[in-house]
Amino acid sequence: MDCRPLQLAIIGSGPAGFYSAYRLLKKLPDAHITMFEQLPVPYGLVRYGVAPDHPEVKKSSETLVDVAKYPHFHFAGNVSIGTDANSLPLPVIAQNYDAILFAYGASRDRKLDIPGEGLRGVLSARAFVGWYNGLPEYADLDPDLTKGDTAVVIGQGNVALDVTRTLLAPLEELRKTDISEQAVEVLSRSRVKSVKVIGRRGPLQAPYTIKEIRELMYLPGVGFAPPPESWDDLVGVQRKRLPRQLRRIAELLEKGSKTPLEASNKAWQLGYLRSPAAFLSSNNEDLEAVGFGQTEYELEPSSLVNGDPSADLNALRKLKVRSTGGKTLVHASLAFRSVGYQSEPLEGMKDVGVPFDQALGVIPNDRWGRVLSPGHGPAGALTAGHVPGMYCAGWVKRGPTGVIASTMDDAFTTADVITKDWEGGVKFMSDEAESGGKGGWDAVKHEMKRRSLRVVSWQDWEKIDALERARGKEKGKEREKIRSVAEMLEVLDG
Ligand SMILES: Cc1cc2nc3c(=O)[nH]c(=O)nc-3n(C[C@H](O)[C@H](O)[C@H](O)COP(=O)(O)OP(=O)(O)OC[C@H]3O[C@@H](n4cnc5c(N)ncnc54)[C@H](O)[C@@H]3O)c2cc1C
Numbered sequence: 001m002d003c004r005p006l007q008l009a010i011i012g013s014g015p016a017g018f019y020s021a022y023r024l025l026k027k028l029p030d031a032h033i034t035m036f037e038q039l040p041v042p043y044g045l046v047r048y049g050v051a052p053d054h055p056e057v058k059k060s061s062e063t064l065v066d067v068a069k070y071p072h073f074h075f076a077g078n079v080s081i082g083t084d085a086n087s088l089p090l091p092v093i094a095q096n097y098d099a100i101l102f103a104y105g106a107s108r109d110r111k112l113d114i115p116g117e118g119l120r121g122v123l124s125a126r127a128f129v130g131w132y133n134g135l136p137e138y139a140d141l142d143p144d145l146t147k148g149d150t151a152v153v154i155g156q157g158n159v160a161l162d163v164t165r166t167l168l169a170p171l172e173e174l175r176k177t178d179i180s181e182q183a184v185e186v187l188s189r190s191r192v193k194s195v196k197v198i199g200r201r202g203p204l205q206a207p208y209t210i211k212e213i214r215e216l217m218y219l220p221g222v223g224f225a226p227p228p229e230s231w232d233d234l235v236g237v238q239r240k241r242l243p244r245q246l247r248r249i250a251e252l253l254e255k256g257s258k259t260p261l262e263a264s265n266k267a268w269q270l271g272y273l274r275s276p277a278a279f280l281s282s283n284n285e286d287l288e289a290v291g292f293g294q295t296e297y298e299l300e301p302s303s304l305v306n307g308d309p310s311a312d313l314n315a316l317r318k319l320k321v322r323s324t325g326g327k328t329l330v331h332a333s334l335a336f337r338s339v340g341y342q343s344e345p346l347e348g349m350k351d352v353g354v355p356f357d358q359a360l361g362v363i364p365n366d367r368w369g370r371v372l373s374p375g376h377g378p379a380g381a382l383t384a385g386h387v388p389g390m391y392c393a394g395w396v397k398r399g400p401t402g403v404i405a406s407t408m409d410d411a412f413t414t415a416d417v418i419t420k421d422w423e424g425g426v427k428f429m430s431d432e433a434e435s436g437g438k439g440g441w442d443a444v445k446h447e448m449k450r451r452s453l454r455v456v457s458w459q460d461w462e463k464i465d466a467l468e469r470a471r472g473k474e475k476g477k478e479r480e481k482i483r484s485v486a487e488m489l490e491v492l493d494g
Pocket of ligand 1 (some may be wrong): 042
């Protein structure tokens with residue numbers, strides 16, 4: 001074991017970054033950690049993804065508040081790792097730290113690659129979520145919600161349901177959350193009364209969770225319109241033969257909304273077994289309809305049920321679909337693409353020997369978080385084939401699925417592996433000649449000054465945080481987020 005403290009750079013301040021730092025400092029309290037974040041503000045998707053009406057979920061960010069109290073922890077906000085003029089190149093970090101932990105998440109959304117995706121009215125759920133959450137990148141999105149009364153959401157994950165809830169929720173409820181003021185203003189003019197959430201597979205295969213469906217079923221004044229097919233046909237298995245988890249989902253869907261459809265002024269609907277084929281327009285500019293190809297199960301759902309709940313659950317969840325050749329059309333002036341996020345390689349990763357798997361959209365790793373050398377064989381080996389000192393956690397390690405709790409477990413695993421390697425004398429980025437240790441934050445700080453990068457420290461973030469809370473208080477809400485990086489920096493530098 002090296003007796004000097006570990007110098008670790010973490011790239012990204014979302015849950016993967018902050019839970020890793022938290023766990024590592026519990027085990028190696030003397031470790032020196034610098035957390036680089038491209039935005040002036042921390043927390044990643046906890047701040048800019050999680051829906052405004054889920055404030056309890058945002059409490060996870062308090063972990064980083066605890067981490068920031070460690071004397072050798074430095075938050076370096078407003079520092080993007082990359083190669084453009086306003087970034088810090090990865091090789092500079094590699095020279096100055098023993099280890100790098102990649103925790104930069106998934107910054108793009110998956111496209112459908114079907115005709116008409118560029119039409120006015122076709123939006124990415126990532127952009128819409130970022131916009132209502134005050135993400136600077138989408139501050140100017142300004143979606144037009146006045147063109148018609150029907151919106152289609154393509155995809156049935158929890159992000160799709162967040163978008164649906166935000167479109168339909170009573171404004172007086174949303175107003176109390178940290179949703180951006182501009183979003184409230186646009187939503188107050190919205191004409192959208194019906195949201196159709198459409199997926200390729202069936203009710204038991206969709207990636208939503210029961211909690212998110214229940215929330216929609218309980219939205220005041222909002223009814224649930226059952227799909228055109230019967231639930232029996234869609235589910236395809238007698239309810240009592242279903243594993244408990246799936247039976248609860250099926251029962252909830254069949255029970256429907258608390259507000260009866262007839263008594264509601266807005267409604268949502270789940271559409272199944274439809275694969276998006278094209279966005280359609282008669283003027284080649286504005287969305288008018290979404291074309292879908294009909295799908296069907298490859299196997300009879302009931303043939304997969306054999307009385308072993310965990311095997312049945314697995315088989316039913318994984319049931320695939322195929323095209324029937326049939327087509328349907330849904331008229332809508334607004335469509336949200338919500339079919340997942342995607343990670344990308346960081347610029348300069350090759351220069352420091354870190355590969356990226358484009359097909360899977362992850363940094364190849366041994367499942368514990370050690371980065372595997374380019375061309376390395378099967379995952380799971382202990383140390384052979386690892387890139388010394390390179391680790392990953394969160395969505396860039398596992399792919400963009402899973403909630404904050406699973407990201408926390410994953411971050412803890414990576415932090416434990418770093419601790420084990422450091423204590424076990426495994427090779428890091430340092431070598432014998434550097435027994436005095438790496439320069440860490442002190443060295444990088446000078447480098448950033450030399451490059452005229454305006455680093456936002458934790459104390460700076462606390463000023464932004466305080467101002468946002470004060471602005472929110474005036475409006476009777478938790479916070480009013482500052483939506484532009486320039487304004488954030490102006491708050492600090494006057
Ligand atoms: C819309 C949405 C809603 C969600 N809602 C919930 C919910 O209600 N409950 C729940 O449990 N989970 C929810 N999740 C899932 C949860 O947000 C993720 O599991 C988690 O945020 C993944 O953590 P991460 O740290 O890997 O990525 P992120 O949270 O994305 O953090 C990555 C960080 O890296 C930074 N970064 C990126 N590139 C660079 C660079 N080049 N240089 C420096 N920094 C960089 C980013 O700015 C970001 O701050 C939601 C996800 C989405 C997309």
